Amino acid sequence: MAAEDELARRRHEKLVERLEALMQDALKPEYRGYCGQLILSGDDLAEVGELKAIRRAAREAGRRLGWTTTTHLTGGRLFVLDDREPPREARRLAADAAAETMDRARRGVH
Numbered sequence: 001m002a003a004e005d006e007l008a009r010r011r012h013e014k015l016v017e018r019l020e021a022l023m024q025d026a027l028k029p030e031y032r033g034y035c036g037q038l039i040l041s042g043d044d045l046a047e048v049g050e051l052k053a054i055r056r057a058a059r060e061a062g063r064r065l066g067w068t069t070t071t072h073l074t075g076g077r078l079f080v081l082d083d084r085e086p087p088r089e090a091r092r093l094a095a096d097a098a099a100e101t102m103d104r105a106r107r108g109v110h
Contacts, residue, residue, distance in 0.1 A: 012057060015048065020061035023080065027065075034086035035094045036067055042076040054078065 023038045040054070048054055055071045058080045062069025067082035086094065 011049075012053065015053065015057040016060045016064075018048075019054075019058050019080070020064055023058075023061055023065055023067075030093050031086065031090040033066065034082060034084060034090045036062075036065065036082035038080040040078040040080070045076075045078055051078070 019038070023036055026038050027033060027036050038058070040048070045051065045054060051073065055078070058071055058078075059069045062080065062082065065082075066084075068084045070081050070083045072079045072081070085091075
């Protein structure tokens with residue numbers, strides 16, 4: 001039983017480390033560590049494991065990054081988001097980027 005517990009702990013730690021690296025890589029430097037998000041596709045989720053374990057690991061990875069982490073499963077994708085209130089400058093930059101993305105989408109430009 002102890003060997004199984006140790007194996008489960010090591011799997012969890014590896015998953016946390018993997019998600020933390022993905023979350024860190026997804027951060028945009030201009031947002032100074034805020035506005036983090038990671039989107040895991042259905043294929044990503046199938047590769048990684050059980051949804052409950054992934055959510056738990058994502059919350060732990062987020063804590064390590066200083067995030068207030070929320071997760072949302074929508075359309076077969078898991079969204080891992082930093083729910084902290086960003087500083088004004090990061091909020092403005094993120095809003096400008098979102099507006100530009102919406103404009104491009106509306107114009108049909110990729």
